[in-house]
Amino acid sequence: MSGHVEAVVLDVGNVLLEWAPERHYDRTIGEARRRALFAEVDLAGMNERVDLGEGFRDVIYEMAERHPDWRAEIRDWHDSWIEMASPAIPRTVELMRALRARGVPVYALTNFGTESFAFAQTRYDFLNEFDGAVVSGHLGFMKPDPRIYEAVERMAGVAPERLLFTDDRADNIAAARARGWQVHLFEAPEGFASVLAAAGLLDAEGTAA
Structure with a gap:
């Protein structure tokens, strides 16, 4: 990581729950x-x-x-x-909850329909646990449109270089990097856990302790 991280931003599909x-x-x-x-x-x-x-x-x-x-x-x-939109990816959910237990704000940035996201929230408790969620359906534009990243910056109130974002799509990652965000291309939860540990946000086991 290239600097102190003040907030973590998570994609949802194929990061917190499988989309298949x-x-x-x-x-x-x-x-x-x-x-x-x-x-x-x-x-x-x-x-x-x-x-x-x-x-x-x-x-x-x-x-x-x-x-x-x-x-x-x-x-x-x-x-x-x-x-x-199933099943959940339990290890990423654990990492999200460990971050919040340690006082690290966690935001969602997701391309998701308004009604489908609300429905998913009734099935997956963790989708109600973010410090804030930027959902494309609410805004009318989607990743990798720069405006959706700007919406996260406004919501979080954190400088771009202090945000750490993970997403499974390279184009979405590139757009965040272009704004100065710290980024991680998500492939598996353990890779993300290593990044969080390297940033000093969690311990080597990916827990808040």
Whole structure:
């Protein structure tokens, strides 16, 4: 780490909880049909609309009507969504709680729909434990847009170089680095634990003690 860290910023998907729609569809319709579905339907674009604040059910059901051959499968993106956004990643949750137990503020910075984030909060207690959360659906813009990082800076009241951010996407990390944030590309919880220890935020075991 290049300097004293005053607050930690966490992505949510694939950092605190797994986001694996492909895995869900492989299980429910088989890999071959899943590949065809993802090739024929712009599910990523659909999901981005939700992450930018459009209605969760409305966007998905509208897409389903535009692709009647895949109507049931597309609607399942809404109806079985929590199964795609699962399970939690317990070790990262432990690290988050250890940081807060030590008095280190922890913020969320996530591309997430307004309604889907609220739903996830009812299933995952830790999503209610941040010192603050910047959610793309609330703002109408998403990572790696510089404005969403600026929103975190305002919320935290911490100089950019005193923020430590972890995310599983290199483009999101690059955007944070460009603002002067300290960054870590998340691949596994233990790698992040090592970074927190190196920054003096937690001990070598990743605990507050």
